[in-house]
Amino acid sequence: MSELTVPAGRASGAGLDAAALQQLAGKHQTGYRSVGVMVYDILKDAILTGTLPPGQRLRQETLAESIGVSRLPVRSALIQLEADGLVEFHERRGAVVKSLSADQAREVYGIRTLLEVEALRLSMAEMTPERIARLRELGRTADAEEEGADFVDARTEFYAELYDAAHRPVLWEMIEQLRLKVGRYVLGWRLVGGAEHGHSHEELIAAVEGGDVEHASGVLRSHLERVRDAVLELLVAGEPGATAGAPLRH
Amino acid sequence: MSELTVPAGRASGAGLDAAALQQLAGKHQTGYRSVGVMVYDILKDAILTGTLPPGQRLRQETLAESIGVSRLPVRSALIQLEADGLVEFHERRGAVVKSLSADQAREVYGIRTLLEVEALRLSMAEMTPERIARLRELGRTADAEEEGADFVDARTEFYAELYDAAHRPVLWEMIEQLRLKVGRYVLGWRLVGGAEHGHSHEELIAAVEGGDVEHASGVLRSHLERVRDAVLELLVAGEPGATAGAPLRH
DNA sequence: CGCACAGCTTCTGGATCCAAAAGCCCGGAC
DNA sequence: GTCCGGGCTTTTGGATCCAGAAGCTGTGCG
Numbered sequence: 001m002s003e004l005t006v007p008a009g010r011a012s013g014a015g016l017d018a019a020a021l022q023q024l025a026g027k028h029q030t031g032y033r034s035v036g037v038m039v040y041d042i043l044k045d046a047i048l049t050g051t052l053p054p055g056q057r058l059r060q061e062t063l064a065e066s067i068g069v070s071r072l073p074v075r076s077a078l079i080q081l082e083a084d085g086l087v088e089f090h091e092r093r094g095a096v097v098k099s100l101s102a103d104q105a106r107e108v109y110g111i112r113t114l115l116e117v118e119a120l121r122l123s124m125a126e127m128t129p130e131r132i133a134r135l136r137e138l139g140r141t142a143d144a145e146e147e148g149a150d151f152v153d154a155r156t157e158f159y160a161e162l163y164d165a166a167h168r169p170v171l172w173e174m175i176e177q178l179r180l181k182v183g184r185y186v187l188g189w190r191l192v193g194g195a196e197h198g199h200s201h202e203e204l205i206a207a208v209e210g211g212d213v214e215h216a217s218g219v220l221r222s223h224l225e226r227v228r229d230a231v232l233e234l235l236v237a238g239e240p241g242a243t244a245g246a247p248l249r250h
Numbered sequence: 251m252s253e254l255t256v257p258a259g260r261a262s263g264a265g266l267d268a269a270a271l272q273q274l275a276g277k278h279q280t281g282y283r284s285v286g287v288m289v290y291d292i293l294k295d296a297i298l299t300g301t302l303p304p305g306q307r308l309r310q311e312t313l314a315e316s317i318g319v320s321r322l323p324v325r326s327a328l329i330q331l332e333a334d335g336l337v338e339f340h341e342r343r344g345a346v347v348k349s350l351s352a353d354q355a356r357e358v359y360g361i362r363t364l365l366e367v368e369a370l371r372l373s374m375a376e377m378t379p380e381r382i383a384r385l386r387e388l389g390r391t392a393d394a395e396e397e398g399a400d401f402v403d404a405r406t407e408f409y410a411e412l413y414d415a416a417h418r419p420v421l422w423e424m425i426e427q428l429r430l431k432v433g434r435y436v437l438g439w440r441l442v443g444g445a446e447h448g449h450s451h452e453e454l455i456a457a458v459e460g461g462d463v464e465h466a467s468g469v470l471r472s473h474l475e476r477v478r479d480a481v482l483e484l485l486v487a488g489e490p491g492a493t494a495g496a497p498l499r500h
Numbered sequence: 501c502g503c504a505c506a507g508c509t510t511c512t513g514g515a516t517c518c519a520a521a522a523g524c525c526c527g528g529a530c
Numbered sequence: 531g532t533c534c535g536g537g538c539t540t541t542t543g544g545a546t547c548c549a550g551a552a553g554c555t556g557t558g559c560g
């Protein structure tokens with residue numbers, strides 16, 4: 001496990017990896033319509049990859065300097081990230097990367113099961129061979145991805161295609177929100193011991209292709225349960241008593 | 251039906267009810283920790299009550315002057331509202347109050363049914379007589395409210411108390427998001443012909459008190475279906491072909 | 501008479517500057 | 531030696547200012 005494994009609980013001070021942030025900034029500096037959304041993407045990537053670990057305090061000045069912009073677009077990005085549930089504003093003390101408690105993770109996976117089973121059911125009614133083929137392609141791409149943000153993105157694309165047949169944009173938006181909340185920890189799981197995950201994609205595709213809704217739902221359920229348990233293991237190991245509140249000094 | 255009924259489709263120009271906005275601003279000027287969240291609350295109220303109808307273009311300068319602040323906190327508020335799905339940014343043309351298509355409304359109520367039935371199930375396992383009593387109180391308060399924003403707020407409080415027993419903050423957050431999306435139109439329904447709605451609260455409370463999960467779920471389902479149908483009627487009547495995209499000129 | 505191009509206006513988005521509040525540290529007193 | 535209070539510093543949040551881009555309008559040409 002590389003240094004991507006989050007130090008979590010600690011890291012409240014100024015311990016901000018400016019170099020890694022600059023590197024991420026470089027990857028995103030190409031053609032954005034506004035600086036604000038660029039910063040948003042950079043910070044989202046940074047949080048998802050663990051460059052900005054949970055509990056990390058985010059000082060606007062520092063972030064702005066690292067990325068090379070003013071503080072204003074940083075503020076915009078932080079507000080958006082707050083809405084996404086990735087950061088948290090502390091009164092007059094600035095933003096902090098949110099942690100996820102074990103309870104919250106359990107909840108997220110419970111809701112995801114509800115919503116994704118529904119999305120799967122709706123999608124399977126509209127499934128076509130072309131979509132199956134595209135799913136296989138995206139599944140392969142997802143399995144090929146190794147590094148941080150791309151790994152999460154590839155998986156997101158796979159599920160976007162899977163559920164797109166349902167034509168339920170609001171439902172997908174909800175699912176995406178929930179996936180975002182646990183994205184960081186899934187990444188950790190991947191790095192720790194996600195070896196057999198490749199099977200999940202193919203197993204799910206086969207079930208969808210078969211057309212048996214109940215069977216496919218079962219496959220999806222068990223897949224989500226497996227990921228949930230792995231995430232929980234990682235969570236309770238990393239931070240025993242940490243909840244959403246960051247351990248700031250008083 | 252007062253002038254709160256939205257003119258909808260039109261109203262792309264500068265037709266902004268500055269006076270009504272100032273009045274709303276007055277109601278909120280008391281003790282906020284930051285101006286940004288105050289503006290956010292003001293604009294949210296304005297959208298929920300129909301003061302800012304769907305399709306209304308939101309010019310930062312105008313809003314700032316009406317409320318009496320700078321453009322900067324207005325921008326912050328607009329970003330938050332975008333995350334809530336209440337407004338939409340159009341490239342270089344600013345923010346517009348989002349419309350809700352009939353399809354989107356159907357989706358919202360479908361997802362709400364899924365989530366709220368689950369929340370109800372979980373809550374009923376933890377229900378106590380004290381909670382029942384508080385629900386009755388909140389139900390009465392909600393029924394007593396007549397005007398715009400307070401009506402929505404009172405109903406939100408009722409459901410917050412109902413689902414609070416489940417101790418599922420993430421689930422509640424999701425439900426709240428969805429309720430926010432349709433809040434405006436429910437308000438319209440109330441104004442148009444929501445006469446028998448008072449029964450819903452008591453009927454639901456009685457079912458919860460009874461302890462029969464299946465029965466209570468049924469009551470909740472049919473309540474949501476009734477509101478959905480009323481909202482849909484209002485939607486298809488108001489704007490036949492309007493989708494999320496606002497009819498801006500090109 | 502209609503269409504197209506150019507200039508003007510207007511609005512958003514970004515940067516720099518300023519004020520206020522909260523935390524931190526040091527000194528003094530008990 | 532410890533605890534409380536006051537001043538200092540740091541950092542957020544707000545206001546004003548500036549630049550760039552998109553739309554609108556007026557005029558000229560076909």
